[in-house]
Amino acid sequence: MNVLIVQNDAKLGYIWQRHLQRHDHVxxxxxxxxxxxxxxxxxxxxxxxxDVVLExxxxxxxxxxxxxxxxxARVIFVTNTSFFSDGSIFQLCANACAFVPIATQPEDLAAMVEHYAKTG
Structure with missing residues (x-):
């Protein structure tokens, strides 16, 4: 499965990338x-x-x-703010499938990737 991570914080983006690669994702x-x-x-x-807030x-x-x-394509939005906490991201972006805190554990993100890839 090909996954694109769009994240301002390079360190965090590469942590997620390595974790997804360990689960056989590109x-x-x-x-x-x-x-x-x-x-x-x-x-x-x-x-x-x-990431909802791109610098x-x-x-x-x-x-x-x-x-x-x-x-x-499906988008899993991550954020470290309360912006869009009312769920309005799902009205603005038809391809949004999840909206989670940026502190979500990498293994949980990998599980969401696998879940939404199957349901997409």
Missing amino acids: ADVALDQDSAINHLHEHYYPIIIL GGSAIAVADYASYRHPD
Whole structure:
């Protein structure tokens, strides 16, 4: 399974990447909007782990581009803020499948990747 991780914090992104790789996933890390768009232009990712608050761009723009480029791709949003805690992310992004705290354990993210890949 190909997974794109879009996360400002390179250290955290690479921790998630290594954990997903241990579960036999191919995981790429993008640190900003432009890099994420480039990855989505070049590759198909059925699952995207996307930080809601991107310092280098807009998470909504990345989710929209993913929806356009790969309509069946699913997005697991992660955040360290209370922004969108009302669930409105699901109204803004049709490809949103989960919204979890950034502190979610890597093994739990891997389980969500596997779950949403099967249900997608």
